[in-house]
Amino acid sequence: MKPFTYALALGLATAQLILPARAADITGAGATFPFPVYSKWAEAYRKETGNGLNYQSIGSGGGIKQIQAKTVDFGATDAPLKGAALEKDGLVQFPTVMGGVVTVVNIAGLEPGKLKLTGELVADIYAGKITKWSDPKIAALNEGLKLPDATITPVYRSDASGTTNIFTTYLSQVSEPWKKEYGAATTISWPAGQGGKGNEGVTATVKQVPNAIGYVESAYAKQNKLSHTLIQNKAGKYPQPDDKAFQAAAASADWKAQPGFGISLTNQAGDEAWPITAATFILVHKDAADAAKSAEVLKFFNWAYKNGDKMASELDYVPLPDNVVAQIHEEWKQVKGKDGKPVLGSM
């Protein structure tokens, strides 16, 4: 995701590999999106407690499969599992950190954060229904802004990605036609535009193609100085996409509406809430086969909630609000050992 932090995280991960595994080491696998922050947490945690974490970022799909097969101590996924799926495998699910997706454009002379769009317009652009920046619908939202009479090139992620899933989940929420024709998934059969591989592929393409629009993780847009657009939220406001706006989305969400916190943070109410926000999740088994290992997983994330916020922010992730963390502690009581007692004592 983020080139410099990624390199750092990769270095840390390699450093972990050459250290001998210890009995208390825990193993996890899954989503690539949180890999840098998990690596950083793991390194700090090892320094403090001597216990290590081995995280393989093999993608959300792989993380789900591995925890189902019980080959890892925890799985990680960007798209939360639904209640029935959690029930079937006896899994407990909880979020760890959040991030936002922003749309970025390459329009000559346009300052960042000036162009206003609605979710419906973004959906129409990606569906190839709105093809020019001078379209009257865009102009109506942006009085006083000079937009070129040029063809829009929508740029999307060509590789299967959680970012695409978040983005298209949002488009499906705000646009009925989009939901019907394309829906939400990690890969979409895009009707228009061009695909770039990874965040860097999308970034490069948007930078190269005049009048292109793309969507990337907010940290990526910031580090590459891309010109972001504003998107109207549910309250009809246009917040700037920053940590405050992502936290606002988390704060106004009803986390208990779905089992395992499996709500979507996109299109949340609240004046300040950024409409395309998402959390990344951890999966563990309810009935712990190895109570000590399961306790260690929860201890690690508990430590991260307490001590990891600054590290997460440095890597441009957004920490969870405290009230959500309190609810997660409640949820953890479901993780029980063979004796029927919660693996983690009261916190």
Added chain:
Amino acid sequence: MTTLTDQIALADTRGVARRQGPSRGGDAVFRGAAYASALLVLLVLAGILGSILYGGWPAFREFGFGFLTSSAWNIGTEQYGALVAVIGTLASALLALVIGVPISLGIAIYLTQLCPGWARKPVGMTIELLAAVPSIIYGMWGLFIFAPLFARFVQVPVSNLVEGMPLVGTLFYARVPSGVGILTAGIILAIMIVPFVASIARDMLDQIPTILRESAYGIGCTTWEVVRHVLVPQASVSIIGAIMLGLGRALGETMAVTFVIGNANRLSASIFDPGSTIASRIANEFNEADGMQLNALMALGCILFVITFIVLIVARLLTRRAKVA
């Protein structure tokens, strides 16, 4: 004459006599090991084919022959078809050959016939070094450096020139002038196959007896005539083999193509437009694929296997015909 053959026969029997004894066991082991190695290749190949066929079977069963002729690729509705990827694979590989083979042959002929002795080694080594560059480096170079230049100096001027023309206009008009697309993929692939084709062709041209060349020059042929009528026909079988090896690489190349082809699941008449290949589709989607999508990707893998196999058979037929002629 008789004495000579007798001597040879004698030497022969002596050789056989020396080989008898303790080394016989070694021979058997060696033969067994060689046999096992050859068999292992077949087993591995059969294993790969078997597992992708097994994985792709649900997709073939679900969509039947329509899998080959459909251009759909929709995860939401679970509709999959291979047409766009197959055409993209063939088109980009063909462009790579059209661009790469003449350059490769030029390099090989220059190195063996025209190049001054001192320059042979460094130029030859540079060519071989190209083969050692990892494909992802070609991809990154293609995306970040080649594509912008290509867009600015080729795509945009050509598009402006041909816009509105019949046929040429459709073939060369870029709707997304970003520098990536099927032609860009073909050019990057051409650069990637050049070292393979050039090296093999050079080695083959080198092996042609000097006497053939000398006699051609002796009867007054120009360099061009020697190359055209003596060298190339002599080496043609091997050159076809080299081209097929290059084609095989172009068909299966993954990372570099994924970066520069534009990754669009659309059929397009323009070679400037984004498309996708079988390998790029698999690389893009495999890590998060599940259910029927995974089956469809496996089925794509099967099709690529078959295409490569057909290329090999065609190569065999061509070389056989060349030998007869």
